[in-house]
Amino acid sequence: FRRAVEEGLLDPKRMVQIGIRGAISDAENYDFAREAGIRIIVIEEFMERxxxxxxxxxxxxxGEAPAYVSFDIDALDPSFAPGTGTPEIGGITTREAQKMVRALAGVDIIGADLVEVSPPLDPSGVTALTGGTLLFELLCVMTVQMLAQ
Incomplete structure (x- = not known):
């Protein structure tokens, strides 16, 4: 996202990152995001609010302008999605993730993705199932919005 903002491809003032946590991130990335106007909602604030x-x-x-949604599976607690390259305890639940996606109903979503699923890291397949289900939820939200237009 940083590179896209730096190249003028994304409006940082219309960006929000939810559920950020972990010790592996460089503080410089947070500094850049805040200076650019990206709203970061860390997991502690998410849980409190x-x-x-x-x-x-x-x-x-x-707002009402077209939006793109990118859902990073590692926002979930690894007990729900262990098959990711950057598992970090203390994440959101699958129920919260579904509620988040469903809350996007009415937003003009023109595209979406779900990233960081790594099936080889989860022989049980639960991460792929969770990712597929969340994408289905996103598609449903997008379809309802398209039909309403």
Whole structure:
């Protein structure tokens, strides 16, 4: 995202990152995001405020203009999605993730992705199932919005 912002491809003031946590991130990345105007909601704030309040803020940041949603599977706690390259305990639950995606109903989503699923890291297949289900949820939200237009 940093490179896309630096090249003028993304409007940082319409970006929100939710559930950020972990010790492997460089503090410089957080500094850049804040200076650029990207709203970062760390996991502690997410847990304190709850899905409804956080998603209401996210919707207000995105506004009515077309939006792109990128869902990083490592936002989930690894007990729900262990098959990712950067597992970090203390993440969101699958139920919270579904509620977050469903809260996007009415947003003009023109594209979406789900990243960081690594099936070889999860022989049980639960991460792939979770990722596929969240993508299905995103597609449903997008389809309802397209039909409403």
């Amino acid at each position: 709850g899905v409804d309040a956080v998603m209401a803020e996210a919707r207000s940041i995105v």
